[in-house]
Amino acid sequence: MSPKESKKSILDLSRRRALLFDGAMGTMLFSYGLPFGTPPELWNLSHPEIVLKIHKKYIQAGADVIQTNTFGASSLKLKKSGIEKKMDKINKTAVKIARKACPDGKYVAGNIGPTGEFLEPVGKVKYKDLKKAFSGQAEILRSAGIDLFSVETMYDLREALAAIEGVREVSSLPLFICMTFEKKSKGYFTLMGDEVSSSLKKLKQAGADVVGANCTLGSKEMIKLASVMKKSTKLPIIVQPNAGMPKLVKGKTVYLQKPASFANDVLKMLKLGVSFAGGCCGTTPEFIKMIKKSLTGLEYKPSGL
Protein backbone atom coordinates (compact mmCIF):
# COMPACT_ATOMS: atom_id res chain seq x y z
CA MET A 1 0.00 0.00 0.00
CA SER A 2 1.51 3.34 -0.92
CA PRO A 3 1.33 6.07 1.70
CA LYS A 4 -1.06 8.08 -0.42
CA GLU A 5 -3.48 5.18 -0.80
CA SER A 6 -3.33 4.42 2.88
CA LYS A 7 -4.06 8.02 3.78
CA LYS A 8 -7.11 7.92 1.61
CA SER A 9 -8.19 4.51 2.75
CA ILE A 10 -7.97 4.80 6.55
CA LEU A 11 -9.67 8.19 6.74
CA ASP A 12 -12.22 7.18 4.09
CA LEU A 13 -12.82 3.85 5.72
CA SER A 14 -13.52 5.61 9.01
CA ARG A 15 -16.47 7.35 7.40
CA ARG A 16 -18.04 3.97 6.78
CA ARG A 17 -17.34 2.20 10.05
CA ALA A 18 -15.68 2.62 13.42
CA LEU A 19 -12.05 1.55 13.38
CA LEU A 20 -10.27 -0.11 16.25
CA PHE A 21 -6.80 0.64 17.50
CA ASP A 22 -4.91 -1.84 19.67
CA GLY A 23 -4.66 -1.83 23.47
CA ALA A 24 -1.71 -1.33 25.77
CA MET A 25 1.79 -2.42 24.74
CA GLY A 26 3.52 -1.73 28.07
CA THR A 27 0.95 -3.66 30.12
CA MET A 28 1.45 -6.65 27.81
CA LEU A 29 5.24 -6.44 27.87
CA PHE A 30 5.20 -6.41 31.67
CA SER A 31 3.03 -9.51 31.64
CA TYR A 32 5.69 -11.17 29.49
CA GLY A 33 8.36 -10.30 32.03
CA LEU A 34 9.72 -6.90 31.02
CA PRO A 35 11.59 -5.80 34.17
CA PHE A 36 10.39 -2.51 35.60
CA GLY A 37 12.83 0.24 34.82
CA THR A 38 13.85 -1.28 31.48
CA PRO A 39 12.75 0.95 28.58
CA PRO A 40 10.03 -1.10 26.78
CA GLU A 41 11.47 0.00 23.41
CA LEU A 42 14.64 -2.00 24.09
CA TRP A 43 12.59 -5.17 23.71
CA ASN A 44 12.26 -4.46 19.98
CA LEU A 45 15.92 -5.43 19.86
CA SER A 46 16.22 -8.01 22.62
CA HIS A 47 12.79 -9.72 22.48
CA PRO A 48 11.34 -9.04 19.02
CA GLU A 49 9.39 -12.31 19.11
CA ILE A 50 7.39 -11.11 22.12
CA VAL A 51 6.60 -7.73 20.58
CA LEU A 52 5.51 -9.57 17.42
CA LYS A 53 3.31 -11.91 19.46
CA ILE A 54 1.57 -8.96 21.15
CA HIS A 55 0.91 -7.24 17.81
CA LYS A 56 -0.52 -10.49 16.43
CA LYS A 57 -2.78 -10.90 19.44
CA TYR A 58 -4.23 -7.45 18.87
CA ILE A 59 -4.76 -8.19 15.17
CA GLN A 60 -6.48 -11.46 16.09
CA ALA A 61 -8.62 -9.59 18.60
CA GLY A 62 -9.91 -7.40 15.79
CA ALA A 63 -7.74 -4.28 15.85
CA ASP A 64 -7.59 -2.44 12.52
CA VAL A 65 -4.52 -0.48 13.58
CA ILE A 66 -1.50 -1.68 15.55
CA GLN A 67 0.96 0.79 17.00
CA THR A 68 4.72 0.33 16.93
CA ASN A 69 6.54 -0.14 20.24
CA THR A 70 8.18 3.28 19.96
CA PHE A 71 6.26 5.43 22.47
CA GLY A 72 9.46 6.44 24.23
CA ALA A 73 11.79 6.21 21.23
CA SER A 74 12.42 9.88 20.52
CA SER A 75 16.01 11.00 20.99
CA LEU A 76 15.19 13.16 24.02
CA LYS A 77 13.34 10.34 25.83
CA LEU A 78 15.92 7.66 25.04
CA LYS A 79 18.63 10.00 26.28
CA LYS A 80 17.16 9.74 29.78
CA SER A 81 18.14 6.07 29.78
CA GLY A 82 21.41 6.77 27.99
CA ILE A 83 20.45 4.78 24.90
CA GLU A 84 19.83 7.54 22.37
CA LYS A 85 22.45 6.04 20.07
CA LYS A 86 20.11 3.13 19.47
CA MET A 87 17.27 5.38 18.30
CA ASP A 88 17.60 4.51 14.64
CA LYS A 89 17.71 0.77 15.21
CA ILE A 90 14.93 0.76 17.83
CA ASN A 91 12.48 2.61 15.58
CA LYS A 92 13.37 0.72 12.39
CA THR A 93 13.10 -2.66 14.07
CA ALA A 94 9.81 -1.71 15.70
CA VAL A 95 8.26 -0.93 12.30
CA LYS A 96 9.66 -4.14 10.84
CA ILE A 97 8.09 -6.20 13.64
CA ALA A 98 4.71 -4.47 13.34
CA ARG A 99 4.70 -4.86 9.54
CA LYS A 100 5.36 -8.56 9.97
CA ALA A 101 2.29 -8.88 12.20
CA CYS A 102 0.07 -6.72 9.99
CA PRO A 103 -1.99 -8.41 7.28
CA ASP A 104 -3.30 -6.60 4.17
CA GLY A 105 -6.14 -4.27 4.94
CA LYS A 106 -4.83 -3.47 8.44
CA TYR A 107 -2.60 -0.56 9.39
CA VAL A 108 0.67 0.08 11.14
CA ALA A 109 0.79 3.32 13.12
CA GLY A 110 4.15 4.81 14.04
CA ASN A 111 3.72 5.58 17.72
CA ILE A 112 5.24 8.71 19.25
CA GLY A 113 4.99 9.76 22.91
CA PRO A 114 6.08 12.84 24.84
CA THR A 115 9.78 13.52 25.39
CA GLY A 116 9.37 13.82 29.16
CA GLU A 117 11.04 17.23 29.01
CA PHE A 118 9.29 20.46 29.88
CA LEU A 119 9.48 23.49 27.65
CA GLU A 120 10.90 26.77 28.91
CA PRO A 121 10.25 28.48 31.26
CA VAL A 122 9.04 25.51 33.35
CA GLY A 123 11.74 23.24 31.96
CA LYS A 124 14.90 23.73 30.00
CA VAL A 125 14.13 22.64 26.46
CA LYS A 126 13.20 24.94 23.62
CA TYR A 127 10.38 24.43 21.15
CA LYS A 128 12.80 23.87 18.30
CA ASP A 129 14.56 21.09 20.26
CA LEU A 130 11.27 19.26 20.71
CA LYS A 131 10.38 19.70 17.07
CA LYS A 132 13.75 18.37 16.04
CA ALA A 133 13.42 15.31 18.30
CA PHE A 134 9.98 14.53 16.88
CA SER A 135 10.92 15.03 13.25
CA GLY A 136 13.98 12.83 13.79
CA GLN A 137 11.89 9.96 15.12
CA ALA A 138 9.14 10.54 12.54
CA GLU A 139 11.60 10.34 9.66
CA ILE A 140 12.90 6.94 10.78
CA LEU A 141 9.37 5.62 11.26
CA ARG A 142 8.25 6.98 7.89
CA SER A 143 11.14 5.60 5.92
CA ALA A 144 10.74 2.21 7.61
CA GLY A 145 7.25 2.01 6.13
CA ILE A 146 4.37 2.95 8.44
CA ASP A 147 0.84 3.81 7.25
CA LEU A 148 0.06 6.60 9.69
CA PHE A 149 1.35 8.41 12.76
CA SER A 150 -0.14 8.05 16.22
CA VAL A 151 1.10 10.70 18.65
CA GLU A 152 -0.15 10.03 22.17
CA THR A 153 -0.35 11.14 25.80
CA MET A 154 0.52 14.77 25.15
CA TYR A 155 0.12 16.75 28.40
CA ASP A 156 1.37 20.02 26.94
CA LEU A 157 -0.34 21.57 23.92
CA ARG A 158 2.89 23.25 22.88
CA GLU A 159 4.72 19.93 22.83
CA ALA A 160 1.84 18.41 20.85
CA LEU A 161 2.14 21.21 18.31
CA ALA A 162 5.90 20.63 18.12
CA ALA A 163 5.16 16.96 17.43
CA ILE A 164 2.74 17.78 14.63
CA GLU A 165 5.13 20.28 13.08
CA GLY A 166 7.98 17.80 13.43
CA VAL A 167 6.03 15.03 11.74
CA ARG A 168 4.77 17.34 9.03
CA GLU A 169 8.34 18.34 8.18
CA VAL A 170 9.00 14.82 6.97
CA SER A 171 5.63 13.29 6.05
CA SER A 172 2.09 13.91 4.91
CA LEU A 173 0.81 10.56 6.20
CA PRO A 174 -2.40 10.58 8.25
CA LEU A 175 -1.60 12.03 11.65
CA PHE A 176 -3.56 11.01 14.74
CA ILE A 177 -2.89 12.91 17.94
CA CYS A 178 -4.16 12.26 21.46
CA MET A 179 -3.82 14.68 24.34
CA THR A 180 -4.19 13.45 27.90
CA PHE A 181 -6.73 15.35 30.00
CA GLU A 182 -7.47 15.26 33.71
CA LYS A 183 -10.88 15.90 35.14
CA LYS A 184 -10.95 19.09 37.19
CA SER A 185 -13.86 20.85 38.84
CA LYS A 186 -14.03 23.29 35.93
CA GLY A 187 -13.75 20.72 33.15
CA TYR A 188 -11.01 18.77 31.45
CA PHE A 189 -7.47 20.12 31.36
CA THR A 190 -3.99 18.85 30.58
CA LEU A 191 -1.30 18.90 33.25
CA MET A 192 -0.19 22.24 31.84
CA GLY A 193 -3.70 23.68 31.93
CA ASP A 194 -4.64 23.38 28.25
CA GLU A 195 -8.39 23.20 27.81
CA VAL A 196 -10.13 20.81 25.37
CA SER A 197 -11.81 22.98 22.78
CA SER A 198 -8.95 25.38 22.04
CA SER A 199 -6.44 22.50 22.12
CA LEU A 200 -8.30 20.54 19.45
CA LYS A 201 -8.65 23.65 17.33
CA LYS A 202 -4.92 24.34 17.42
CA LEU A 203 -4.07 20.70 16.71
CA LYS A 204 -6.23 20.89 13.61
CA GLN A 205 -4.64 24.13 12.47
CA ALA A 206 -1.18 22.60 12.90
CA GLY A 207 -2.09 19.76 10.55
CA ALA A 208 -3.57 16.85 12.52
CA ASP A 209 -6.04 14.61 10.67
CA VAL A 210 -7.59 12.96 13.72
CA VAL A 211 -7.64 14.33 17.28
CA GLY A 212 -8.60 12.84 20.61
CA ALA A 213 -7.63 11.71 24.07
CA ASN A 214 -5.86 8.79 25.70
CA CYS A 215 -4.62 7.65 29.12
CA THR A 216 -5.27 9.31 32.54
CA LEU A 217 -9.02 8.64 32.42
CA GLY A 218 -10.82 5.32 32.55
CA SER A 219 -13.45 4.50 29.95
CA LYS A 220 -16.35 5.64 32.09
CA GLU A 221 -14.80 9.05 32.79
CA MET A 222 -13.89 9.44 29.14
CA ILE A 223 -17.48 9.34 27.88
CA LYS A 224 -18.17 12.89 29.05
CA LEU A 225 -14.86 14.07 27.60
CA ALA A 226 -15.78 12.42 24.27
CA SER A 227 -18.94 14.49 24.09
CA VAL A 228 -16.99 17.66 24.90
CA MET A 229 -14.51 16.80 22.13
CA LYS A 230 -17.30 16.04 19.70
CA LYS A 231 -18.73 19.51 20.28
CA SER A 232 -15.31 21.08 19.86
CA THR A 233 -14.16 19.82 16.48
CA LYS A 234 -15.29 18.59 13.10
CA LEU A 235 -12.23 16.38 12.73
CA PRO A 236 -12.66 12.63 13.32
CA ILE A 237 -12.10 11.72 16.97
CA ILE A 238 -10.06 8.97 18.60
CA VAL A 239 -10.31 7.72 22.21
CA GLN A 240 -7.96 5.34 24.03
CA PRO A 241 -8.98 5.21 27.70
CA ASN A 242 -7.31 3.28 30.49
CA ALA A 243 -8.89 0.14 31.89
CA GLY A 244 -10.54 2.08 34.71
CA MET A 245 -8.54 3.74 37.45
CA PRO A 246 -5.46 1.96 38.78
CA LYS A 247 -5.58 0.41 42.24
CA LEU A 248 -2.62 -0.57 44.31
CA VAL A 249 -2.83 -4.13 45.54
CA LYS A 250 0.11 -5.46 47.56
CA GLY A 251 2.46 -2.95 46.01
CA LYS A 252 1.40 -3.69 42.44
CA THR A 253 -0.67 -1.48 40.21
CA VAL A 254 -3.69 -3.28 38.87
CA TYR A 255 -6.51 -2.20 36.62
CA LEU A 256 -9.65 -3.87 37.80
CA GLN A 257 -12.07 -2.97 35.02
CA LYS A 258 -13.46 -5.88 33.06
CA PRO A 259 -13.34 -5.95 29.26
CA ALA A 260 -17.15 -6.06 28.96
CA SER A 261 -17.77 -2.83 30.87
CA PHE A 262 -14.90 -1.14 29.02
CA ALA A 263 -16.40 -2.20 25.68
CA ASN A 264 -19.79 -0.95 26.80
CA ASP A 265 -18.35 2.50 27.54
CA VAL A 266 -16.45 2.56 24.24
CA LEU A 267 -19.66 1.70 22.42
CA LYS A 268 -21.32 4.72 24.04
CA MET A 269 -18.49 6.92 22.77
CA LEU A 270 -18.77 5.52 19.25
CA LYS A 271 -22.46 6.33 19.35
CA LEU A 272 -21.58 9.89 20.34
CA GLY A 273 -19.68 10.12 17.05
CA VAL A 274 -16.18 8.96 17.94
CA SER A 275 -14.53 7.36 14.88
CA PHE A 276 -11.54 5.47 16.32
CA ALA A 277 -11.24 3.61 19.62
CA GLY A 278 -8.52 1.62 21.33
CA GLY A 279 -7.15 1.14 24.81
CA CYS A 280 -4.37 2.58 26.94
CA CYS A 281 -2.88 1.43 30.27
CA GLY A 282 -4.23 -1.84 31.59
CA THR A 283 -6.03 -2.88 28.41
CA THR A 284 -5.27 -6.22 26.73
CA PRO A 285 -6.37 -8.03 23.55
CA GLU A 286 -9.42 -9.20 25.52
CA PHE A 287 -10.62 -5.58 25.71
CA ILE A 288 -10.26 -5.04 21.97
CA LYS A 289 -11.94 -8.37 21.26
CA MET A 290 -14.88 -7.34 23.42
CA ILE A 291 -15.28 -4.00 21.61
CA LYS A 292 -15.13 -5.81 18.27
CA LYS A 293 -17.78 -8.24 19.47
CA SER A 294 -20.09 -5.50 20.67
CA LEU A 295 -19.69 -3.65 17.37
CA THR A 296 -20.91 -6.58 15.33
CA GLY A 297 -24.32 -5.90 13.92
CA LEU A 298 -24.28 -2.32 15.14
CA GLU A 299 -25.56 0.18 12.68
CA TYR A 300 -22.80 2.73 12.78
CA LYS A 301 -23.38 6.38 12.14
CA PRO A 302 -19.94 7.83 11.63
CA SER A 303 -18.93 11.21 12.90
CA GLY A 304 -19.60 14.30 10.86
CA LEU A 305 -22.37 12.73 8.76
Add this chain to the structure above:
Amino acid sequence: MERKLKNFLEECYNAVLEGDKQKAEKLATEAVKSGYDSYLVIEKGLVQGIKKLGEKWEQGSCFLPELVLGAEAVKAGISILQEPILKSKAGRKNLPRVIIGTIEGDIHDIGKTLVATMLSANGFEVIDLGVDVKSDNFVKMAKKYEPRFLCLSSLLTTTMQNEIRVIEGLKKANLRKKLKVMVGGAPASLSWAKEIGADLYAENAISAVKVAQREIGHESKRK
Protein backbone atom coordinates in the same frame (compact mmCIF):
# COMPACT_ATOMS: atom_id res chain seq x y z
CA MET B 1 1.92 46.29 61.05
CA GLU B 2 2.91 49.54 59.44
CA ARG B 3 1.33 50.27 56.09
CA LYS B 4 4.62 50.38 54.19
CA LEU B 5 5.64 46.91 55.33
CA LYS B 6 2.18 45.56 54.65
CA ASN B 7 2.30 46.83 51.09
CA PHE B 8 5.75 45.40 50.69
CA LEU B 9 4.63 41.95 51.80
CA GLU B 10 1.70 42.13 49.41
CA GLU B 11 4.10 42.90 46.58
CA CYS B 12 6.09 39.80 47.49
CA TYR B 13 2.89 37.75 47.55
CA ASN B 14 1.92 39.05 44.11
CA ALA B 15 5.36 38.42 42.62
CA VAL B 16 4.91 34.74 43.52
CA LEU B 17 1.34 34.58 42.22
CA GLU B 18 2.56 36.02 38.94
CA GLY B 19 5.51 33.63 38.87
CA ASP B 20 7.80 36.63 38.49
CA LYS B 21 11.22 35.45 39.62
CA GLN B 22 13.01 38.71 38.81
CA LYS B 23 10.52 40.71 40.79
CA ALA B 24 10.86 38.35 43.75
CA GLU B 25 14.63 38.73 43.62
CA LYS B 26 14.38 42.49 43.42
CA LEU B 27 12.02 42.63 46.40
CA ALA B 28 14.20 40.27 48.43
CA THR B 29 17.26 42.43 47.79
CA GLU B 30 15.28 45.51 48.78
CA ALA B 31 14.12 43.77 51.97
CA VAL B 32 17.69 42.93 53.00
CA LYS B 33 18.79 46.54 52.32
CA SER B 34 15.86 48.02 54.22
CA GLY B 35 16.56 45.74 57.14
CA TYR B 36 13.18 44.02 57.13
CA ASP B 37 12.94 40.83 59.13
CA SER B 38 13.83 38.11 56.59
CA TYR B 39 11.62 35.50 58.25
CA LEU B 40 8.69 37.85 58.12
CA VAL B 41 9.19 38.54 54.41
CA ILE B 42 9.49 34.82 53.69
CA GLU B 43 6.60 33.69 55.89
CA LYS B 44 4.11 36.52 55.44
CA GLY B 45 5.03 37.42 51.87
CA LEU B 46 6.56 34.83 49.58
CA VAL B 47 5.25 31.70 51.27
CA GLN B 48 1.71 33.10 51.39
CA GLY B 49 1.90 33.41 47.61
CA ILE B 50 2.91 29.80 47.10
CA LYS B 51 0.26 28.68 49.58
CA LYS B 52 -2.36 30.51 47.54
CA LEU B 53 -1.09 28.87 44.34
CA GLY B 54 -1.22 25.51 46.08
CA GLU B 55 -4.85 26.10 46.99
CA LYS B 56 -5.67 27.15 43.44
CA TRP B 57 -3.89 24.09 42.12
CA GLU B 58 -5.91 21.82 44.38
CA GLN B 59 -9.10 23.50 43.18
CA GLY B 60 -8.06 23.07 39.57
CA SER B 61 -7.87 26.78 38.87
CA CYS B 62 -4.13 26.91 38.28
CA PHE B 63 -1.81 24.37 36.72
CA LEU B 64 1.71 23.03 36.73
CA PRO B 65 3.37 26.01 35.00
CA GLU B 66 1.99 28.57 37.50
CA LEU B 67 2.95 26.31 40.39
CA VAL B 68 6.50 25.71 39.13
CA LEU B 69 7.14 29.34 38.22
CA GLY B 70 5.66 30.50 41.54
CA ALA B 71 7.87 28.08 43.41
CA GLU B 72 10.91 29.26 41.44
CA ALA B 73 10.11 32.85 42.42
CA VAL B 74 9.85 31.88 46.09
CA LYS B 75 13.11 29.95 45.97
CA ALA B 76 14.92 32.85 44.32
CA GLY B 77 13.59 35.26 46.93
CA ILE B 78 14.37 32.96 49.84
CA SER B 79 17.95 32.37 48.73
CA ILE B 80 18.60 36.10 48.91
CA LEU B 81 16.71 36.59 52.17
CA GLN B 82 18.47 33.63 53.75
CA GLU B 83 21.95 35.04 53.30
CA PRO B 84 21.86 37.04 56.53
CA ILE B 85 20.08 34.23 58.38
CA LEU B 86 22.56 31.61 57.25
CA LYS B 87 25.44 33.69 58.53
CA SER B 88 24.32 32.88 62.04
CA LYS B 89 24.59 29.27 63.20
CA ALA B 90 21.25 29.48 64.92
CA GLY B 91 19.55 30.36 61.67
CA ARG B 92 21.03 27.42 59.88
CA LYS B 93 19.88 25.06 62.56
CA ASN B 94 16.33 26.28 62.17
CA LEU B 95 15.86 25.10 58.61
CA PRO B 96 14.43 21.60 58.60
CA ARG B 97 16.50 19.47 56.24
CA VAL B 98 15.05 17.06 53.71
CA ILE B 99 16.76 14.48 51.53
CA ILE B 100 14.74 13.45 48.50
CA GLY B 101 15.21 11.15 45.52
CA THR B 102 13.52 8.79 43.09
CA ILE B 103 14.07 5.17 44.00
CA GLU B 104 16.57 2.84 42.32
CA GLY B 105 15.45 1.59 38.92
CA ASP B 106 13.10 4.50 38.35
CA ILE B 107 14.05 7.55 36.30
CA HIS B 108 10.88 9.60 36.74
CA ASP B 109 11.81 13.03 37.99
CA ILE B 110 8.89 15.41 37.38
CA GLY B 111 6.93 14.66 40.56
CA LYS B 112 10.03 14.31 42.72
CA THR B 113 11.46 17.62 41.54
CA LEU B 114 8.14 19.36 42.10
CA VAL B 115 8.04 18.06 45.68
CA ALA B 116 11.64 19.23 46.21
CA THR B 117 10.83 22.65 44.78
CA MET B 118 7.72 23.09 46.89
CA LEU B 119 9.47 21.99 50.07
CA SER B 120 12.31 24.36 49.40
CA ALA B 121 9.87 27.15 48.57
CA ASN B 122 8.26 26.54 51.92
CA GLY B 123 11.43 26.98 53.92
CA PHE B 124 12.92 23.51 53.99
CA GLU B 125 16.54 22.87 53.14
CA VAL B 126 16.32 20.29 50.39
CA ILE B 127 19.05 17.95 49.19
CA ASP B 128 17.87 16.41 45.93
CA LEU B 129 19.72 13.19 45.10
CA GLY B 130 18.10 12.93 41.66
CA VAL B 131 16.64 9.81 40.06
CA ASP B 132 17.56 6.12 40.14
CA VAL B 133 19.13 6.56 43.59
CA LYS B 134 20.68 3.40 45.01
CA SER B 135 19.30 2.32 48.38
CA ASP B 136 22.78 2.46 49.90
CA ASN B 137 23.20 6.00 48.71
CA PHE B 138 20.03 7.14 50.49
CA VAL B 139 21.43 5.62 53.70
CA LYS B 140 24.89 7.08 53.16
CA MET B 141 23.53 10.57 52.53
CA ALA B 142 21.16 10.31 55.51
CA LYS B 143 24.14 9.47 57.70
CA LYS B 144 26.16 12.36 56.34
CA TYR B 145 23.49 15.08 56.40
CA GLU B 146 21.21 13.91 59.24
CA PRO B 147 17.96 15.14 57.66
CA ARG B 148 14.62 15.41 59.48
CA PHE B 149 12.89 13.83 56.50
CA LEU B 150 13.87 11.29 53.88
CA CYS B 151 11.48 11.45 50.91
CA LEU B 152 11.29 8.49 48.54
CA SER B 153 9.56 8.90 45.20
CA SER B 154 8.43 6.14 42.86
CA LEU B 155 6.28 5.85 39.78
CA LEU B 156 6.93 2.23 38.93
CA THR B 157 5.27 -0.49 40.93
CA THR B 158 8.06 -3.03 41.05
CA THR B 159 10.94 -0.70 41.72
CA MET B 160 8.95 0.82 44.56
CA GLN B 161 9.81 -2.42 46.38
CA ASN B 162 13.31 -0.94 46.66
CA GLU B 163 11.89 1.48 49.24
CA ILE B 164 11.79 -1.46 51.62
CA ARG B 165 15.55 -1.84 51.19
CA VAL B 166 16.12 1.80 52.06
CA ILE B 167 14.16 1.39 55.28
CA GLU B 168 16.07 -1.78 56.15
CA GLY B 169 19.33 0.02 55.40
CA LEU B 170 18.35 2.86 57.73
CA LYS B 171 17.62 0.36 60.52
CA LYS B 172 20.98 -1.34 60.07
CA ALA B 173 22.77 2.01 60.18
CA ASN B 174 20.87 2.95 63.34
CA LEU B 175 19.30 5.92 61.60
CA ARG B 176 15.70 4.78 61.39
CA LYS B 177 14.53 6.59 64.51
CA LYS B 178 16.44 9.75 63.74
CA LEU B 179 14.36 10.76 60.75
CA LYS B 180 10.92 10.42 59.23
CA VAL B 181 10.54 8.51 55.98
CA MET B 182 7.97 9.94 53.60
CA VAL B 183 6.84 8.08 50.46
CA GLY B 184 5.04 9.45 47.43
CA GLY B 185 4.46 8.97 43.72
CA ALA B 186 1.51 7.71 41.71
CA PRO B 187 1.39 4.10 42.97
CA ALA B 188 2.15 4.97 46.61
CA SER B 189 -0.56 5.27 49.23
CA LEU B 190 -1.05 5.46 52.95
CA SER B 191 -1.46 1.70 53.10
CA TRP B 192 1.75 1.25 51.12
CA ALA B 193 3.56 3.51 53.59
CA LYS B 194 2.26 1.39 56.47
CA GLU B 195 3.07 -1.85 54.68
CA ILE B 196 6.75 -0.99 54.30
CA GLY B 197 7.11 0.78 57.64
CA ALA B 198 7.45 4.34 56.35
CA ASP B 199 6.23 7.14 58.63
CA LEU B 200 4.46 9.41 56.20
CA TYR B 201 2.70 9.48 52.86
CA ALA B 202 1.99 12.48 50.65
CA GLU B 203 -0.34 12.41 47.69
CA ASN B 204 1.26 15.32 45.86
CA ALA B 205 3.72 18.18 46.25
CA ILE B 206 1.31 20.39 48.16
CA SER B 207 0.41 17.63 50.54
CA ALA B 208 4.11 16.78 51.03
CA VAL B 209 4.64 20.29 52.40
CA LYS B 210 1.57 20.05 54.64
CA VAL B 211 2.54 16.62 55.93
CA ALA B 212 6.10 17.72 56.69
CA GLN B 213 4.93 20.91 58.41
CA ARG B 214 2.36 19.03 60.45
CA GLU B 215 5.04 16.58 61.52
CA ILE B 216 7.34 19.40 62.63
CA GLY B 217 4.42 20.85 64.58
CA HIS B 218 3.92 17.51 66.37
CA GLU B 219 7.61 17.19 67.12
CA SER B 220 7.91 20.64 68.60
CA LYS B 221 4.83 20.00 70.76
CA ARG B 222 6.37 16.79 72.08
CA LYS B 223 9.53 18.69 72.96
